[in-house]
Amino acid sequence: MSPAVTPEELVDVAVIGAGSVGSMALWHLSKVPGLSVLGIEQYGRAHGLGSFAGESRLFRMAYKEGELYLPLLTDARRQWLELEKEADTQIMLQVGALSIGTETQPEMIATRGTIDTFGLPHRYLDTEELRKGFPQHDVHNGDVGILDPCGAGLRPEVAVLSALRLAEANGVRMLYRSAVETVEPGDNGVTIRTARDVVRARTAIVTTGSWATDLLPGVRDLVHVQRLALSWFMPTDISRYLPDQFPVFMRDIGDVHFFGAPSLDGYSVKVSPGHLDLPTAPTLAELPDLPNDFAPRLAAQVTDFFPDMNPEPVRLTAHHEMFTADRVPIVDRDSTGSVVAVAGLSGHGFKLAPTFGRIARDLAVDGTSELCPREFTLAAHQERAALRPWRGGQSQHIS
Ligand SMILES: Cc1cc2nc3c(=O)[nH]c(=O)nc-3n(C[C@H](O)[C@H](O)[C@H](O)COP(=O)(O)OP(=O)(O)OC[C@H]3O[C@@H](n4cnc5c(N)ncnc54)[C@H](O)[C@@H]3O)c2cc1C
Incomplete structure (x- = not known):
């Protein structure tokens, strides 16, 4: 005490x-x-x-949010490794971060822009390379990939x-x-x-x-709070989704934004929505819970990207975050x-x-x-x- x-x-x-x-x-x-x-x-x-x-968070170096963050990300990466060393515990899973979308998707253009401006390490993958390298994702015609090797999963x-x-x-x-x-x-x-x-x-x-x-x-x-959800699904073959094969990912199609991380529990994979119009409020005390139809709406979309996932989320948790404009x-x-x-x-x-x-x-x-x-x-x-x-x-x- x-x-x-x-x-x-x-x-x-x-x-x-x-x-x-x-x-x-x-x-x-x-x-x-x-x-x-x-x-x-x-x-x-x-x-x-x-x-x-919620088990994991994404770390990305090829930051679509732009150059303002680059010095901070460089420092943060150093600090995470230092914390791991001092605590003698694994905090950062160095699995890379994979972005998937069409070449004209704004998030992909912005990520590419940051890589090109700062000469960051990367691998660009065309549709066939993406399908071959990451068969866990159902790659649609026209999708391309950007692999950020400095990306990682964090254990919050x-x-x-x-x-x-x-x-x-x-x-x-x-x-x-x-x-x-x-x-x-x-x-x-x-x-x-x-x-x-x-x-x-x-x-x-x-x-x-x-x-x-x-x-x-x-x-x-200057702020509002927003309800957010994290969800985990069970694939047919979990071995393909372990950290040695499956980078953290972001997938953007129009307004649809999914993100996720490899399996850390050996049976489920985090595939979470970053869209689906979740409730917002001026303060946390006023913030409504997840809507009742959230799980079925989510399940209907997940199979578009991961056909081998059982469409029922095995874990679905409600979270909150404060946003600025x-x-x-x-x-x-x-x-x-x-x-x-x-x-x-x-x-x-x-x-x-x-x-x-x-x-x-x-x-x-x-x-x-x-x-x-x-x-x-x-x-x-x-x-x-x-x-x-x-x-x-x-x-x-x-x-
Ligand atoms: C679902 C979800 C997914 C996300 N994914 C990512 C991601 O992949 N990558 C990424 O970088 N970021 C991600 N984020 C954002 C990131 O997690 C948050 O920005 C970050 O955790 C906020 O940190 P914080 O310290 O501001 O708040 P918190 O971590 O919530 O800390 C606030 C602390 O203050 C305490 N507290 C509050 N009021 C009082 C009081 N009156 N007295 C004493 N203690 C008090 C709380 O109990 C809490 O411990 C995600 C967020 C969510 C919710």
């Missing part, structure tokens, strides 16, 4: 929310000599209720647990099962209140994911300098979690981070919102 914190004590940095980004920020902060660090999490250590839940729960264990071993104190109710910036840092404790900190890092609107009024007009994350320090916010990771943030954690550490400790582009700041988000007003409510792609 962590030692208690008293209201008289002033900790250097408190991290609120020990999920994807919070756990990584705590891991990075735990390596700064002489810094007192406290983590506060509403649930237990590496629970199943955050946006990181293992990653969060590893980062927290390392942080705690390095001396970070944690308050688990403590929901923060208020964060009040003052003259000399911030006062953080839970139902049980009052914590004073020089700086608070708020990484509360889909709950961000509860503690960060400044983000409320243009899917660019919010990472910033407020005007008092005592609150650092990371929010709105928009369905593609897990792969960058160790880098967001590092940026949050730098903003909290040094006041600045060379890795953080201006596009991520609240001011930049507000400027873009003024130019292109957004009502939210539109379901968006993930992975």
Whole structure:
């Protein structure tokens, strides 16, 4: 059990929310000599209720979202390997990432553009090469493939647990099962209140994911939350879908976006939809569950891409994520300098979690981070919102 914190004590940095980004920020902060660090999490250590839940996440280097992310992805890849080494646990499955679509599909054009601009390692596959190399997919006439050899599958729960264990071993104190109710910036840092404790900190890092609107009024007009689903299906021959043969994948046909990962349990394969118009809401508390007809709608489409899958999802889980209008994350320090916010990771943030954690550490400790582009700041988000007003409510792609 962590030692208690008293209201008289002033900790250097408190991290609120020990999920994807919070756990990584705590891991990075735990390596700064002489810094007192406290983590506060509403649930237990590496629970199943955050946006990181669901067995696997995609890591991609050939990023269709564009050049803004390339320095971050390069850093993140390094950090994932470092975390694996320190934790002595496999977190990143280096299986490559395969994109499938027609040559004119916007996602394929954008992925190709990033590869060509940055000279990234890749393999382009024509229809026949794709059919031969990856017979698990039902390749339609006109489909081509892009293999990103630096792509990977990440194990999110293992990653969060590893980062927290390392942080705690390095001396970070944690308050688990403590929901923060208020964060009040003052003259000399911030006062953080839970139902049980009052914590004073020089700086608070708020990484509360889909709950961000509860503690960060400044983000409320810039985000919405969305219901997302993950699904797993059973193929006839599971041996073809194990990590040694089956890269993580994304498949785009018009507005249809499927993504998935190799079998990690030995009987099912993750094939999940990133479309199908799922509910959105201004806050997590208002977010409706998956619609009742979701499983049959999903099953009807899966057989188009994987004819040998039993069309009934053997696992179907409901998740949530906070989005910004243009899917660019919010990472910033407020005007008092005592609150650092990371929010709105928009369905593609897990792969960058160790880098967001590092940026949050730098903003909290040094006041600045060379890795953080201006596009991520609240001011930049507000400027873009003024130019292109957004009502939210539109379901968006993930992975
Ligand atoms: C289904 C799905 C698939 C995805 N696929 C991919 C993918 O393939 N690749 C990719 O890169 N990204 C993907 N993403 C996105 C990625 O998982 C998220 O962007 C990321 O996990 C968000 O991290 P976070 O730290 O903001 O939130 P979380 O990981 O949810 O962490 C927030 C933490 O804050 C805690 N908390 C909240 N409020 C309080 C409070 N008041 N007091 C104390 N603690 C609090 C929560 O309990 C939680 O632990 C996917 C997301 C989903 C949902």
